[in-house]
Every structure is written in C-alpha cells, then in structure tokens.
Amino acid sequence: xxxxxxxxxxxxxxxxxxxxxxxxxxxxxxxxxxxxxxxxxxxxxxxxxxxxxxxxxxxxxxxxxxxxxxxxxxxxxxxxxxxxxxxxxxxxxxxxxxxxxxxxxxxxxxxxxx
Amino acid sequence: xxxxxxxxxxxxxxxxxxxxxxxxxxxxxxxxxxxxxxxxxxxxxxxxxxxxxxxxxxxxxxxxxxxxxxxxxxxxxxxxxxxxxxxxxxxxxxxxxxxxxxxxxxxxxxxxx
Numbered sequence: 001x002x003x004x005x006x007x008x009x010x011x012x013x014x015x016x017x018x019x020x021x022x023x024x025x026x027x028x029x030x031x032x033x034x035x036x037x038x039x040x041x042x043x044x045x046x047x048x049x050x051x052x053x054x055x056x057x058x059x060x061x062x063x064x065x066x067x068x069x070x071x072x073x074x075x076x077x078x079x080x081x082x083x084x085x086x087x088x089x090x091x092x093x094x095x096x097x098x099x100x101x102x103x104x105x106x107x108x109x110x111x112x113x114x
Numbered sequence: 115x116x117x118x119x120x121x122x123x124x125x126x127x128x129x130x131x132x133x134x135x136x137x138x139x140x141x142x143x144x145x146x147x148x149x150x151x152x153x154x155x156x157x158x159x160x161x162x163x164x165x166x167x168x169x170x171x172x173x174x175x176x177x178x179x180x181x182x183x184x185x186x187x188x189x190x191x192x193x194x195x196x197x198x199x200x201x202x203x204x205x206x207x208x209x210x211x212x213x214x215x216x217x218x219x220x221x222x223x224x225x226x227x
Binding site: 004040041042043044045048056058090092100102103104105106107108 | 145146148150155156157158159160163165201203205214215217219220
C-alpha cells in the first residue's frame with residue numbers, strides 16, 4: 001500500500017559505474033520529482049515531471065537522466081558515477097503541478113559511490 | 115533566489131512541553147510554505163501546507179503560521195510526546211516555479227521522557 005515507492009533502498013557502487021533508481025507512485029498523481037539530500041541533510045530539487053513531460057531541471061549534470069515511461073513512474077539513471085554523487089535521493093509526487101499541492105515522498109535511496 | 119533557514123538546528127525538550135520551531139525565508143513572494151517531518155532513514159511526511167493567502171493551518175497538536183511580510187513561519191507543537199522526535203523541515207514554493215520547493219536544513223527535535 002506504499003504510496004511512493006523507490007528501489008533500491010541502498011545502492012553501493014564504484015566510481016565510473018552506471019546505475020538506475022526506480023520510482024513508482026500509486027496515488028494517481030500527475031507530477032513527480034527527484035530530490036537530492038546531501039551529507040549535510042540539505043534537500044534540493046533535481047527534476048520534476050508533469051504528465052511525463054520535464055518541467056524542472058535544476059542544472060543537474062547531464063550524467064543524470066530522468067525517464068518517465070508513464071505518469072506513475074519516474075526513474076533516475078546516473079552515468080559515470082562520481083564520489084560527489086553519494087547522497088540520499090528522494091522521489092516525490094503531487095496531484096498536480098501547482099503550488100497548492102502537498103508533496104508525498106518515498107523513503108529514499110541511499111547511494112554510496114566508492 | 116529563495117533561501118530558507120531554520121533555527122535552532124537541534125532542540126531537546128521534556129515530554130509535555132509546548133514548543134516552537136522557526137523558519138525564515140528571504141523572498142516574500144512565496145506561493146506556499148510546507149512543514150515536513152523526517153524520521154531517520156525514512157522519507158518526508160507532509161504535516162501542514164499554508165497557502166500564501168493564509169496565515170495559519172492547524173492539524174491536531176500542530177499549528178503552523180506564515181508571515182510573508184517578515185519572512186517567517188513557525189511550527190507550534192503542543193504537549194510534545196516522545197513520538198514527535200524527528201527532524202522538521204520547512205520548505206517554500208517560489209512565485210513562478212510553483213512546484214519547486216526550497217528546503218531549510220531542518221530542526222532535529224528530541225522529546226525526552
């Protein structure tokens with residue numbers, strides 16, 4: 001019954017590898033997001049998609065490529081992983097794009113790049 | 115560019131005490147302000163959302179206020195319980211980029227028995 005689920009929960013990998021994080025929401029929401037929480041616990045938006053279309057790309061390196069096959073899914077693929085990519089990545093969703101919308105977050109994927 | 119600050123970074127109170135968490139933002143052109151709770155190793159849970167036209171929202175023992183002119187929001191927790199222990203984050207949504215939330219760094223709350 002999890003509303004926003006992301007997999008895997010933990011991801012440990014070597015520098016230079018390519019990895020993906022998957023996110024699915026069963027809330028029927030139109031809008032999905034990826035946020036990054038760094039070691040200082042600072043949360044920052046990376047991407048948002050509305051009805052499978054990219055809305056926000058917050059100057060994230062090209063190595064990060066989100067993909068939304070349908071409204072319920074927003075996956076994050078990361079190429080050529082770097083040490084600085086180590087963080088917790090959160091997927092979120094909202095009913096619509098507007099500022100009145102509450103966000104619902106997944107439980108996060110802790111990425112460790114060695 | 116919106117900046118959100120939360121003070122204090124950490125707070126410890128005995129059970130039953132009322133407490134206030136503070137959030138400051140630099141840009142008063144804010145669409146809404148949300149308060150979230152984050153438990154260790156888990157995602158964020160939305161607690162309260164205050165629209166720019168509103169001054170406060172209440173849910174149970176929680177009350178959040180928004181003062182755009184002073185660039186401040188407060189989260190009031192009444193009769194605190196150990197289960198309230200978590201990190202509380204505020205986040206503002208800016209004009210023009212309605213769904214992009216700018217988060218503060220949070221206040222880590224511990225309610226002791």
